[in-house]
Amino acid sequence: MSVHLPQQLEPGRHEPFGSLARDCGVNFAVFSQHAQRMELCVFDADGVRELRRYPLYGPHDSVWHGFLPGVGAGLVYGFRAHGPYEPWNGHRFNANKLLLDPYAQEIVGHFTWRAEHHGYELGHPDGPRSFDTRDNALHALKARVTEPPPASASPRLNAPRIPLPELVLYEMHVKGFSMQREDVPKPLRGTYAGLAHPASIAHLKRLGVNAVSLLPVHYRIDEPGLGDRSLTNYWGYNTLGFFAPDPRLAQHRGDPSAVNAEFRSMVAALHAAGIEVILDVVYNHTPEGNEYGPTLSFRGLDNASWYRLTPDDRSRCENLTGCGNTVNVAHPFITQFVLDSLRYWVQVMGVDGFRFDLAPVLGRTRHGYDANAAFFTAMRQDPVLSQVHLIAEPWDAGYDGYQLGHFPGRFMEWNDKFRDTVRRYWLNREVSRGEFARRFTASSDVFHHGTRLPTASINFLSVHDGYTLADLTSYSRKHNEANGENNRDGRDGEPAANFGAEGPSDDAAIRAQRRRVRAAMLTTLLLAQGTPMLLAGDEVSNSQSGNNNAYCQDNATGWVGWDPQPDEDFSALIHTLTSLRLQHAALRHERWFCGEDVVLPERSVQWFAPSGRAMQPHDWHEHGQHAFACRIQSRADAQTPPEQWLIVFNPETAALPFTLPPGAWRVVLDSAAEIQPGFAPPAPGPVSIPAQAVVLLRA
Structure with a gap:
């Protein structure tokens, strides 16, 4: 030109x-x-x-x-x-x-x-x-310089706008999702267009998910140490361009205009299928790193404004992120920058919400974390951003950085307490029934304050950061040697169990037990109160060979493998559970449960021991007993008979006789697939609940 x-x-x-x-x-x-x-x-x-x-x-x-x-x-x-x-x-x-x-x-x-x-x-x-x-x-x-956006209809005009109680999230990497899908044409695999392909969308629809949470898609660069090891920052948590999509995830990566158009087309295709798009965004640090890092943009424009500097030595960056620097979001112009970037992705690119990486950084003031920090206030009153999903990763790497339950307004939060509790309950029964019940009911001890709702708790079993569902039931320790950091990276002591063999096994009994536990955990996730989130590939028992920090594995380790063993495809189970959630409001748990002593409660929950009697205070702390059940009663109004559901949990390694509460019950689902749907247990005798299973019944 x-x-x-x-x-x-x-x-x-x-x-x-x-x-x-x-x-x-x-x-x-x-x-x-x-x-x-x-x-x-x-x-x-x-x-x-x-x-x-x-x-x-x-x-x-x-x-x-x-x-x-x-x-x-x-x-x-x-x-x-x-x-x-x-x-x-x-x-x-x-x-x-x-x-x-x-x-x-x-x-x-x-x-x-x-x-x-x-x-x-x-x-x-x-x-x-x-x-x-x-x-x-x-x-x-x-x-x-880009062409001004066309004066056509807003890309959000046909956005699905899924109500929070109906939201089912699916965390995924754009490239990793389709790289090994045989039903996606080769030229499209690993791209925005690959995710928009009808085969990809059909898979999401079959599962019943209605929102994809994409790992970072902003323009990023690799850390210098990764290049030395012939690796890349596959996950993308190293953003340099906060207004530009990553060209490495596009078909025509050499043309930025074509990259932008491909991203918008992907969003439009997902919207047309009733699926929302949520972006994982990284406004807490930049690739310029600490004071020893390069001068690429922000540092050279105004280092003292863009970054938080240590008060006693302003030549050094304050490192609240573990990545060398911390963006100074408390500065008014930096606040404006982040808000402008967020609005751009909504208004021009069409997305439906954001998951904020290391979100406490955004609320850091000179006095520490503040849920009423200026940035949160500005975002909540913004006419654009107040209309989309806001999700917090509620911890950072600084002092007092764990802030689960302390985010304002409509924020949803990744609930790691749910993850660890549910894993320990099903893997080795290391938690009490009381702790499990709290997590199953949206962690009311964490979120039930002010005007916050159960949907604030984003429940998950596995995400990009940690073991996959298959690996947490196949490995007892991390295997991150391929990352080139001598297995020092990644979380130590992550709840996991191998059930007798480290890694893949040909032992039929071990494989069967792993399958039962995975099915029980997935069923727990999708019946729990709160907002469920699945990890891409867990439906087909995708493995990363025990790597619980595959951030640099842009290869078959980090990509989803779509060829499960016949007995390890949980897609049908997930479809059944998401369909039940959609069809029955009582299983979406929109409001906090009331106690049974409330007159005509809109929704109540009661807990039962295997003997059939209501749980007493001492039952919650009885360490030798782990099986129990909850009865959910829901009514639309005082004239409507209550809808009743019973969820029975048996994490023990043997079947357990369970006396059901009074009523005519019928089995809707057994995660172990031993009791057929429609079976009506005889009353008043006990019913045998399979080992390591969740059984859902309806009155």
């Missing part, structure tokens, strides 16, 4: 941030509170040759701006920021470094780790307090 560039830049608007093609030209606006001068650098279409530099106007309330007439979409550019290089004061300006626009919607170039990407001299005795004079522009990533 041949570009005729004017001699001078005209004053522009200080909003919106980034680049905007308008009025036969392009407007630029970039934030820097401490820069003394800011330059716009324009490149040829290949991003190789710098054609011209223009000083930007400003600052206008810390915003530098300019308007370049006679150009439009497709223009390639970057910034150079001039200011003090005073690491001891938190300032690391170095105009020798070309900086990527934080608001770039299209990013061009191929990033490789080079010494000149650092603002200081590698190997210098003064370390990150030294100054590097080399220009990195030839190898730096650059922004490209």
Whole structure:
């Protein structure tokens, strides 16, 4: 593309941030509170040759701006920021470094780790307090001006808008989901288009899930150490471009415009099938790392504003993330940046919500975590973001970083207490019935306060971070050697059991026991009060060979394997359970349960021991007994007879006689598949509940 560039830049608007093609030209606006001068650098279409530099106007309330007439979409550019290089004061300006626009919607170039990407001299005795004079522009990533979004209908116009009580989440990696699916055409496997393919959507519909939670799809780069080990950051938790989809997940990855279009088409296809799209987003840190890291964008634009710095030594980054730096979301302009990014993905790309990685970082103030922090307040009142799903990973790596149950408003939260309790109950009966009952009823001890609802508890058995369902029933210890970190990475002591053999086994008894436990746990998950979330591949017993931290395994280890043994495909069980949830409001548990002493309760729960009597206080703490049942009663109004369900749990390794509460009961589902649906146990005699099974009955 041949570009005729004017001699001078005209004053522009200080909003919106980034680049905007308008009025036969392009407007630029970039934030820097401490820069003394800011330059716009324009490149040829290949991003190789710098054609011209223009000083930007400003600052206008810390915003530098300019308007370049006679150009439009497709223009390639970057910034150079001039200011003090005073690491001891938190300032690391170095105009020798070309900086990527934080608001770039299209990013061009191929990033490789080079010494000149650092603002200081590698190997210098003064370390990150030294100054590097080399220009990195030839190898730096650059922004490209995008076409203004079409003035057509909003991509959210046909969004499913699933009510929270009906939501069934399915966490997945875009690439890993379809890379090994034989029913997806080869050119589409591992791409946004592969997820949008009818075969992929048909699988999701068969399961009964109605929302996919995608691992990060923002533009990311790999950490330098991974390249040394010939690995990549497969999961994607290393975002550099917060407005651009990752081109490595697209068919035509060399054309940023085509990448954006493919992503939007994927969202539209999922919406048409009644499936929502939730993004895992990483606003807590960036790839620039700690003070020894590179200068790629934010650090060079205004290090002291973008990052939290240690109070006693402002040359050092505060590390609340375990990744070297922490984004300073408490700063008003950084708050605006995050909100602008979120709104972009909703309004332009069409997504339906977000899962916030290390979410307590977003509520960190100078006094620690605050559920009423300015960022949360701004997001909750935002007219766009207040209408989509908000999910928190409720822990970070800093002091007082575990904040489960302490997020505001409509936030849902990943409930790791549910995961660990349910695993321990079914794997080796290491928890009491009382602890299990609390988790099964949406962890009311954690979430039942204020106006929060049971749906706030996102219940899961396994997610990307940890063992798969198959592995937590096949391995007793982690096997992360392939990650190249001497098996030191990943969670130690993660609840798991191998049932007699470490890894795959040909022993029929071991395989049968593993299957029973997996089925019981899946049934527990999908009948529990709260919002259930499945991990892609658990329905077919996908294994990662015991690797519980496959973040760098962009290969068959990290991809879903779709060829289960005939007895290890749980798709039909999941379909049955999700269908029951959808058909019966009593199994969606929309409100907190009332006690049976409440007159005509809308919904109540009562617990029974195997003898058939109601559980007494001492029963909850009897360590030798683990089997029990809960009866759910639900009525729409005082004139309607209550709908009654009985859920019996037997984690023991042998069948157990169980006396049912009074009533005519009929079996709806047995996770062990030993009792046929429709069977009516004789009254008043006991019924034999299979070992390691959940049995669902209806009155």
